[in-house]
């Protein structure tokens with residue numbers, strides 16, 4: 001849901017108001033993206049000397065990026081490799097006269113590489129081309145400085161330290177010390193551990209002047225992970241045992257987690273991984289320090305068969321099995337091939353494992369029971385199940401973070417209900433909380 005009028009012009013032409021900080025001891029925060037909406041995060045911090053942006057993503061639903069800063073930034077800090085956090089860095093790279101420094105963890109760099117190149121490919125296929133090309137992505141990656149957790153780095157005099165955000169491999173919260181103030185920028189986070197990653201490492205932050213936090217699930221609690229994981233694994237097992245195919249459409253970065261869950265609950269049938277989920281699983285395996293249990297992932301991978309050819313794709317549907325495949329939103333990718341083999345089979349099942357974004361084929365399917373793309377229109381007769389294996393904090397975890405940290409001020413971003421959540425923090429916890437709109441400028 002959009003709470004404000006969006007830019008209708010090309011994102012590259014959208015520029016924010018020029019800002020001249022009046023007082024050098026103050027920090028000016030420019031709200032260029034991810035305000036009162038999920039997606040396109042871009043939060044610019046400027047103390048009059050140092051100036052950088054926390055992330056620079058794009059909105060996956062409408063393809064629109066953040067406002068391009070009026071004045072060049074020194075650097076971009078990327079907290080994880082999802083497109084709504086890193087998807088517009090090449091655009092920023094092109095828009096700047098000043099050379100852009102890029103900071104993020106190794107796993108974030110690897111995942112950003114995967115999703116950025118894919119976004120160019122998907123943009124062309126959908127006739128919604130991105131306004132950058134492969135060479136721009138290459139430039140960004142060549143200038144990316146990889147940083148580990150708890151290893152402080154500097155942008156001018158500002159000091160930044162990454163801490164595990166518990167969201168996806170390599171995801172980070174950024175602790176920022178700037179102009180004598182302490183800021184925690186959470187990006188996307190989760191406190192409860194998942195099979196793939198440990199929970200957020202945030203408890204030791206004290207005396208925060210500002211907490212900039214995501215609020216994706218501010219209006220809804222999520223069930224306990226263990227409970228959802230078990231139910232998901234049981235449904236997959238039940239489907240395969242009764243002679244069907246468990247078709248599991250998955251976003252690439254979720255694939256390694258799904259195979260780990262199946263491994264944990266004891267698989268004794270073939271599991272195939274197809275599409276970009278293959279690469280994301282390999283990226284997770286080569287970044288063991290960013291995942292919770294690399295031995296468990298390796299064991300899961302040993303029991304998994306990677307599908308690498310069209311011929312193999314045809315073969316796998318001949319016997320009962322589980323197939324974890326992209327695209328997670330079902331708009332394209334190998335899932336569009338597999339669904340033809342399961343949609344009319346009552347023994348098979350379509351098992352989704354997360355939120356389906358409005359406007360996608362996956363969401364339309366859940367709402368109407370029909371799978372509609374440019375190529376097909378199928379009335380799905382096999383059973384469908386959705387398990388909400390979110391890698392975001394649920395409402396309870398969002399409140400827990402604020403209660404544990406008791407910051408002087410909270411800025412709620414990356415959510416459709418930011419304003420309501422800010423009001424709740426004010427009334428229930430007596431904390432100064434705000435939810436600025438896109439384009440706003442806030443002084444700290």
Ligand SMILES: [Zn+2]
Nearest residue numbers: 080082167188
């Ligand atoms: Zn994310």
